[in-house]
Amino acid sequence: MAGNKVLLSRRALIGGLASTGGLVLAGCSSEQPTYGSLLRMGDNFTYGAQRLLLPAKALAREYDRSAISSMPAIGTVDPSRADSEFYNPEGGAAYAALKRGGFADWRLRVDGSVARPSAFALADLQRMASRTQITKHMCEEGWSSIAEWTGVPLRTVLEAAGIRPSARYVQFHTFDGIIDSIDMVDALHPQTLLAYGMNGRALPISHGAPVRLRVERQLGYKSMKFLHRIEVTDQFVDPGTAGPIAGGWAWYVGV
Numbered sequence: 001m002a003g004n005k006v007l008l009s010r011r012a013l014i015g016g017l018a019s020t021g022g023l024v025l026a027g028c029s030s031e032q033p034t035y036g037s038l039l040r041m042g043d044n045f046t047y048g049a050q051r052l053l054l055p056a057k058a059l060a061r062e063y064d065r066s067a068i069s070s071m072p073a074i075g076t077v078d079p080s081r082a083d084s085e086f087y088n089p090e091g092g093a094a095y096a097a098l099k100r101g102g103f104a105d106w107r108l109r110v111d112g113s114v115a116r117p118s119a120f121a122l123a124d125l126q127r128m129a130s131r132t133q134i135t136k137h138m139c140e141e142g143w144s145s146i147a148e149w150t151g152v153p154l155r156t157v158l159e160a161a162g163i164r165p166s167a168r169y170v171q172f173h174t175f176d177g178i179i180d181s182i183d184m185v186d187a188l189h190p191q192t193l194l195a196y197g198m199n200g201r202a203l204p205i206s207h208g209a210p211v212r213l214r215v216e217r218q219l220g221y222k223s224m225k226f227l228h229r230i231e232v233t234d235q236f237v238d239p240g241t242a243g244p245i246a247g248g249w250a251w252y253v254g255v
C-alpha cells in the first residue's frame with residue numbers, strides 16, 4: 001500500500017519532468033507528501049523543485065511601512081457565524097464563547113509528536129520573543145496585499161513543547177473546521193509566525209483573531225486563521241474533507 005503510493009508518486013513526478021524537460025530531481029520522490037494521482041503531479045513538481053532549488057531559510061521579501069495596503073478579509077470572517085464560508089457548529093459555539101470573554105480563556109493546544117503537550121494562553125505567546133514583518137499576502141484568487149504581522153515564530157512554540165526528532169509535519173486546526181499542514185522546512189522557517197498583531201494593533205476577528213498562521217513562502221490559504229490546535233505528526237496526515245486536497249486544492253503552493 002505505502003510502496004504503491006510511492007511508486008505512483010514517482011511516476012507522477014517523472015511524468016512531470018518528461019513534459020517540462022531536463023530538470024533532474026532524483027532523490028526528491030520518496031518523500032512526497034501527496035497522493036500518487038496524476039492530478040497531484042503539479043504539487044509534486046512544485047514541491048520537489050522548490051525544496052531543491054531554494055535554500056531552506058530563504059526569506060520572503062519584506063517591505064517598508066509605506067508599502068502597507070488595505071487587505072480584504074476573505075473566507076471565514078467570524079467562525080461563530082453560521083453563514084460563514086466555512087462553518088463548524090462545535091468550533092463555532094466554542095469561538096462564540098471565547099469571543100464574549102475577549103479570548104481570555106482561549107488556549108492553543110500543542111500536541112502530537114512533542115515531549116510536553118501544552119496549552120498556551122495568548123499572554124503566554126506574547127511573553128515569548130516576538131517578530132514583526134511586513135510581507136505580501138498572495139491569494140490564489142489573484143489579489144495581493146501588504147500588511148505588517150507581529151507574532152511569535154512557530155519554531156519557538158514548537159521548541160517550548162519539545163518537538164521530537166521524528167516530527168515531519170505540523171497540522172493546524174481552526175475554529176471554522178479547516179485542518180491543513182506544512183512540512184518542517186516551513187514550520188521552522190524564521191518568518192513562519194503565530195501572529196496576534198496586524199498593522200500595529202491586535203489581530204482583528206475578521207483576519208483570524210486571536211491567533212493566525214503566517215506562512216510567507218506559500219499562497220494565502222496556507223496562512224490559516226482562527227487557530228486552536230497545533231498537532232505535530234511524524235507522517236503526512238490527510239484530514240479528508242477538512243483539508244485542501246479533497247477539494248482539489250494543492251497541498252503545497254510555494255511562491
Ligand SMILES: Nc1nc2c(c(=O)[nH]1)N[C@H]1C(S)=C(S)[C@@H](COP(=O)(O)O)O[C@H]1N2
Pocket residue numbers: 071072073074075076085086138139140174175176178206207208220221222223224225226
Ligand atoms: N480558518 C481559515 N483560515 C483561512 C481562510 C478561511 O476561510 N478560514 N481563508 C484563507 C484564504 S483563501 C486567504 S486568502 C486568507 C485571507 O486572509 P485575510 O482574511 O486576513 O485576508 O486566509 C486564509 N486562511
Ligand SMILES: [Mo]
Pocket residue numbers: 074138139140141220221
Ligand atoms: Mo485565498
